[in-house]
Amino acid sequence: MIWFKKDILSNGEESKSVKVPFGLWVKCDHCGEIIYKKEVERNLDVCPKCNYHFRISARSRINILVDEGTFKEFDANVEPVDALDFKDLKKYKDRIKSSQKESGLKDAMVSGEGLINGQKAMLAVFEFSFMGGSMGSVVGEKITRAVERGIDNKCGVIVFSSSGGARMQESILSLMQMAKTSAALARLREAGLPYISVVTDPTMGGVTASFAMLGDIIIAEPRALVGFAGPRVIAETIRQKLPEGFQRAEYLLEHGMIDMIVERKLMKDTLSRLLAMLTEKQN
Template sequence: MGKWYERTEKPILTEDKKEIPDGVWVKCPRCSEIIYYKELARHQHVCFKCNHHFRIHSGQYLSILCDGEKYTEYDGFMRSENPLEFSDPVPYREQLVAAHQKTGLYEAIRTVETRLNGIPIHLAVMDFRFIGGSMGSVVGEKIARLADRSLEKGYPLVIVSASGGARMQEGALSLMQMAKTASRLARIHEKGIPFISILTHPTTGGVTASFAMLGDIIFAEPGALIGFAGPRVIRQTIGEELPEGFQTAEFLLKKGFVDAVVDRRHLKKTIDEVLKFYYA
């Protein structure tokens, strides 16, 4: 019996399997659509199937809002100390170092002077990656200083908020920032300088209870969680189930707490229209 089963020709060779690098494709947490990351970035990190707004960081907001992505940053190297010698399983100083290594930032907010469609503005953007965007003494001081610059130059003030609230590691010093920022915004209001507040996911705690809700105009991104205490705490406190969509941007719009829910892709144009109305 012949060896008819033996291969007499060279086998067909296939290419080695190509590994897909992490981060090339992103799954939408709402509709489960698989999205090419670069395509998502072109849509300003908004799912083009269900309109879910992915959380983005301060640098990405600066790219969206600043003409030509150009700006002058203030107080970029200002950083928190540990005035209360806060003790924790992870020491506060180590948390600050870890947050800096993760983000490249020294604090949870960036303050800049820039132009938005040719209009000079002062812009502050919080960054949730830095200890949950919590507001400590430096965050409050940077907002206060930017507000002072707006008072000096007469430039509109725009603040993009994303925060879990006041920073517990600084205790009462964090809570004092609520009064500090609110008092500066009162001066801006007295001078007739517009202040636009933009609420992103999430905006909670002491930030909501101070500067974030004091805007002449308050915008919110779709689906953003906005409130003082979180839904779980409120549910446990009142002992009742909460309405569907409670504390979302859309719910707050119906109750009159925000002026408009604005798609991120239209945010710059919307701010531009408001500022042109002010200066018409």
């Protein structure tokens, strides 16, 4: 009966074993199609077959979003410190070093100001490839400064989240970044300036439970996983199967947790229109 087995298992699982030629071609994580890499890049790292949004770097995100030549980076030299002398299977110091080498960044965030279709905004964008976009003191500080600069310059703030949550290697200090960033946003709100939170795949834990869910407007990319507790932890705790699409952007929209889902190619346009409508001076 062996010849049945293949069919039963081939609902997408089987295709994982397909060897992908290195470099020129990529395999879509969602539909499994093998696609020409250049074609995906031209399509803003979105699968042309199934519209799956690949995770992208902070730099590419900013390139897609900001009017050419207008981005001015801030706080690029703020660096993490191993304040707790933390060591799990690896030393935190070594994790920092290797992540910095691989990403060319000091930590999991790029922030600065730029024009979005002519609208000035402060931006803070997560780099997921840097230790899973985890939030430590540097990420918290850069977001807080971006918010404070928004207040000083009287302009809106946009945060693009993509993070596994708090950075455990900074323990309680990372937890406190939740309080720090939320406190800064309270001041932005008081100043009457807009804050738009864009949640992309994945946004979890302490990041979701602070600034990511505090947006005047919250936008998600299609299919982004967004939640507090991870799906595996929930499934293990309640010992039940999770509902179809649980914690995905579409599920959150249905449950009233976000304002809208916006595709990558429409993000810039949507953000600039929203910023204008919230900040334009009335006669």
